[in-house]
Amino acid sequence: MDKSEGLALGLSGALLLIFFAAIMYASTARGIDVPKCITDPDPFERGQLIEHAEDRYELQMIARMWSFQPGSIEIPVGSELEIYLRATDIIHGFKIEGTNVNMMAVPGSINYQRLRFNEPGTYPLVCHEYCGVGHHNMRGEIVVTES
Numbered sequence: 001m002d003k004s005e006g007l008a009l010g011l012s013g014a015l016l017l018i019f020f021a022a023i024m025y026a027s028t029a030r031g032i033d034v035p036k037c038i039t040d041p042d043p044f045e046r047g048q049l050i051e052h053a054e055d056r057y058e059l060q061m062i063a064r065m066w067s068f069q070p071g072s073i074e075i076p077v078g079s080e081l082e083i084y085l086r087a088t089d090i091i092h093g094f095k096i097e098g099t100n101v102n103m104m105a106v107p108g109s110i111n112y113q114r115l116r117f118n119e120p121g122t123y124p125l126v127c128h129e130y131c132g133v134g135h136h137n138m139r140g141e142i143v144v145t146e147s
């Protein structure tokens, strides 16, 4: 093996280890969660917020032309929100401003992401995928209240 080949292999291996360590750090120490696609869904028919415990909520969110259902929810600060997202017509986007929640709402599947809200305030929801003439009106909000 040529010396430069060995160097390239060594660098590639080191980069793989660094990337793997970065992923492990993000998912464990930073709690960064990537969206999951649930491919065998049991679709809910209407959007709703379900309280499982004082600080644990399940949001069943429906995206459709041109609104989110529910359009506004209120939870206390420190709550963990499990978000299940589906679309009933075409592809929409779902982003919670000021957080790392950024998903696609795709007909026929349910996307999932969870987030703990540690700061009170109003977090706007926006559709970030052009979905037709009413796209710019497709908004909502999550209000996180002081407990």
Ligand code: CUA
Pocket: 064, 066, 091, 092, 093, 127, 128, 129, 130, 131, 132, 135, 136, 138
């Ligand atoms: Cu829905 Cu843009």
